[in-house]
């Protein structure tokens with residue numbers, strides 16, 4: 001191991017050690033070996049300034065940034081403050097514990113590789129601290145643990161090996177292909193082809209979403225009426241709040257065109273359309289999707305998402321008329337979630353993420369914008385068995401049934417099965433609320449019949465179950481429910497297995513009073 005020298009990153013443009021250079025760029029820090037074998041930053045998408053700027057807490061950092069946590073050679077969440085090399089502290093006050101970490105990392109970061117526990121270096125890896133703790137306050141005498149985020153690179157092996165070790169180098173299509181091979185029944189080529197188009201649709205919508213205010217795409221598509229929104233009404237919401245946004249229309253158009261172009265889709269059903277669309281007789285798959293979830297958040301640049309589910313086609317249309325192909329597409333779109341071949345969502349937030357499952361666990365990919373590729377950053381996501389966060393629009397508290405009120409009252413006060421008091425987090429964007437729940441645990445819910453079984457509840461329930469969690473309508477397992485109509489709406493409760501199980505034990509949790517809320 002030749003790179004056991006200290007590596008410090010003063011606020012200068014470039015520093016080098018014999019085998020590694022670190023460049024400070026406006027967008028972050030780019031670390032690479034001078035031998036050109038391995039680089040961190042560009043190839044792996046680790047961007048230190050980005051981590052810090054976009055992720056004000058350790059939790060956010062781990063939600064959106066490809067970092068691995070190591071200490072003493074073992075993967076673990078925290079190291080004790082006293083185990084932490086003092087170089088990770090930023091100022092004298094922070095070192096003495098007088099103040100929390102405030103100053104920007106990039107101007108102070110100093111890493112001594114020699115300080116990294118020797119066990120961790122045994123395999124020739126260099127560990128680079130990409131996000132020294134910054135989320136927890138520490139005071140003298142307070143023994144609370146603090147987190148250190150580190151990325152590891154093996155300088156003694158090829159880039160490919162290092163990438164595998166980091167699990168950051170695997171592109172989405174490779175993972176989809178590998179997942180298909182695990183299941184002999186799946187037509188791997190078709191599924192890879194489909195995901196090539198799904199990820200293209202996601203990237204396209206992500207780009208449009210991020211540029212919406214620059215391109216005049218904020219606001220409603222039509223000032224009056226619901227703009228033809230497929231699922232409008234149905235007891236789910238007020239007419240005003242169900243109106244289509246311009247971006248709903250644009251995103252819907254993008255997804256339909258890109259997926260229809262894949263050559264492997266037989267029918268598409270969009271949350272934005274009244275009826276499914278028949279695409280082609282030869283297609284293997286039926287795709288259901290919500291092109292832009294949480295779109296009412298768009299004008300405030302709050303996270304939004306996309307949700308999709310993939311089914312195998314069943315049979316063939318009875319004729320070629322529009323009526324018979326539509327009828328066939330409808331029947332194919334009404335399959336229960338338990339038969340999903342794949343499902344997932346995209347999150348448009350500080351990072352664009354694509355989280356998917358093909359029935360062998362749930363995996364998260366982050367869009368490396370410098371490469372234009374989704375890289376595997378969250379392999380095999382496991383939702384904590386129990387969490388400490390609940391997510392619900394509790395402005396509706398007085399419309400809730402007693403069972404749900406009791407449940408929320410109990411967990412807020414630490415009187416539930418978990419003696420800890422729960423905190424509330426609600427973004428009002430299903431994808432974002434579920435994504436956080438998936439990573440941190442807890443329970444996310446919409447207790448009224450608002451979310452669509454076909455487009456929202458089933459794919460999200462599938463993803464959560466594949467991560468070891470539970471998804472329910474308060475009484476039944478979501479993916480077991482056979483949809484009776486395309487835009488059927490249900491209450492949805494999902495998250496950590498124990499939390500959802502506990503909620504169900506309160507019995508009366510579905511909100512039946514469901515007036516047309518205006519916001």
Ligand SMILES: O=P(O)(O)OC[C@H]1O[C@](O)(COP(=O)(O)O)[C@@H](O)[C@@H]1O
Pocket residue numbers: 237242293294295296393428429430431446448450451452517519
């Ligand atoms: O108004 P509520 O009941 O809090 O509903 C919010 C939920 O509605 C959604 O915006 C979806 O609603 P739409 O399907 O009408 O877009 C979710 O993203 C969010 O979780």
